[in-house]
Amino acid sequence: MQFNIVADENMPNVEPWFSPYAQSIRRVAGRTLTANALKDADVLLVRSITQVNKNLLSGTPVKFVGSATIGTDHIDQSFLKHQSIPFYHAPGCNAQSVVDWLLSVLCRLRLDHELNWSQKVVGVVGIGHVGSKVANRFKQFGTKVLVCDPVKNANGELPEHIDLESLLVQSDIVCVHAPHTRSGDYLTHQMLNADRLSLMPKNSWLINAGRGPVIEESALLEARVKNGLNIVLDVWPNEPSVSVPLLDAVHLASPHVAGYSLEGKFKGTEMLARAFAKEFGLTAIKSVPLPNGVTVDARLFEKSDVEQWASEIVLALYDPARDTAVMRFSAGNNQLDARTFDALRKEYPTRREIASTTIAHAPEVLKKRLKMFGFTHFK
Known part of the structure; x- marks a missing residue:
């Protein structure tokens, strides 16, 4: 069984997860998606910026909707149920x-x-x-x-x-x-x-x-x-x-990117792929492995105060001050407009989760503090 799939351009790994069952995979801008883009689509994969409702789906052949998100406020689930269109999302993915x-x-x-x-x-x-x-x-x-x-x-x-x-x-x-x-x-x-x-x-x-x-x-x-x-x-x-x-x-x-870790994005797509395979009775989909995490040398951030030292290491992985500066720099005189906001999300740098990071050369007192943050790998 082969499907025509339309997917949000910002969803990672759609191709490796779905290509064994895809006649075609077409990427679209989720914010501006219209019914016309779905005239040949069997499967629709979205994120939170796409309003999935009667206006979008009426008259289309869509028979499966998946959202790689925790929330569902952008989905008219009553309409989907009435149309007998299966819907899945990814609670907890990010x-x-x-x-x-x-x-x-x-x-x-x-x-x-x-x-x-x-x-x-x-x-x-x-x-x-x-x-x-x-x-x-x-x-x-x-x-x-x-x-x-x-x-x-x-x-x-x-x-x-x-x-x-x-x-x-x-x-x-x-x-x-x-x-x-x-x-x-x-x-x-x-x-x-x-x-x-x-x-x-x-x-x-x-x-x-x-x-x-x-x-x-x-x-x-x-x-x-x-x-x-x-x-x-x-x-x-x-x-x-x-x-x-x-x-x-x-x-x-930050531009609605708190959940934008690489791990969260990978998990969201995986959850939809497995739900899709189960819904249509397809053979099991092979896993797409995550890239290895990074190693951080604790000595590079050493401070006499262990709480400050731990804070510096956390910020070495992701510093929200960067997002703040980028958003303010990108704003016009009156507002940061929708197109710029979406561009900041689309081009967002890769961010890894704390648990994927290995900490090297950390003394025991620092390890104890870092474990509270969720670090698990030390060498």
């Missing part, structure tokens, strides 16, 4: 990548703002694949962690849950990993509005690597001025456009 991104952010804040983050109270909003890993990683450092996920709590899965207002009041650092929803009992659209942001302690930190529209932009800028709120954003309220006032207001910025 969760570790987001955790590593967050750790790099915190290391940069430690060095630039003397933020002793592991000794603060951290609130995590959204305890799904990403949020649960974030909360567990903080606990490795002995950090006090508060969690909020009303959906899980309602299902009896999160007895330690506290309401959002209480979490905001008590937290020095709030990490947002909630999905974007516009309906239901627990809608998240602009849930962080002026009233709620005003509850946060003066000079506290808000870090969002979930979905941009869960925060109201005007309220965020107001809280920055009135309450000294410190902001770090990977996702943006009006993404893919980013206003210059908001870009100027944040301490660190």
Whole structure:
């Protein structure tokens, strides 16, 4: 059985995973994909920037949709179900990548703002694949962690849950990993509005690597001025456009790439390929191996303070200050436009996860600290 496959141009390894079953594989720009491009397509593989709905799929022969993402807010699953089109996504594929991104952010804040983050109270909003890993990683450092996920709590899965207002009041650092929803009992659209942001302690930190529209932009800028709120954003309220006032207001910025590790991308494509093979009863697909990770010599980053030393090593793998500088340099007078935003994501440098890295010549006291970050290979 052979299939005509249309895939987002930014998905890695589509060819090695899918070519044994492909009559053709055509790459497209996910943001501007139209129904006309799918007139001969059997399989559609997308990322979060493509809205998959009736407008896109009506009149096309598409019989399988896969999204190499954790979230599904860009997919009209009701329509797909009504049309009997199988849908699969990749929950958890890049969760570790987001955790590593967050750790790099915190290391940069430690060095630039003397933020002793592991000794603060951290609130995590959204305890799904990403949020649960974030909360567990903080606990490795002995950090006090508060969690909020009303959906899980309602299902009896999160007895330690506290309401959002209480979490905001008590937290020095709030990490947002909630999905974007516009309906239901627990809608998240602009849930962080002026009233709620005003509850946060003066000079506290808000870090969002979930979905941009869960925060109201005007309220965020107001809280920055009135309450000294410190902001770090990977996702943006009006993404893919980013206003210059908001870009100027944040301490660190990145173009929705927290989950963009090589490992996360590989895993997302693999999960879709295996689901595709199972759906159509195809023979097992051979694995596509990851490239070897890098080795970092700890002596090159030596500092007398072990926490600073560890922070320098983490930042050697990925430094969010680079993304911040690139975004600001790329912005026009009024905004970073959608085309530029997408280009930054498309041309994003390869980033490896912490666990893939080998650390050489680290003394025991440094190894102990690095293991808290997730490093596992030493020599």
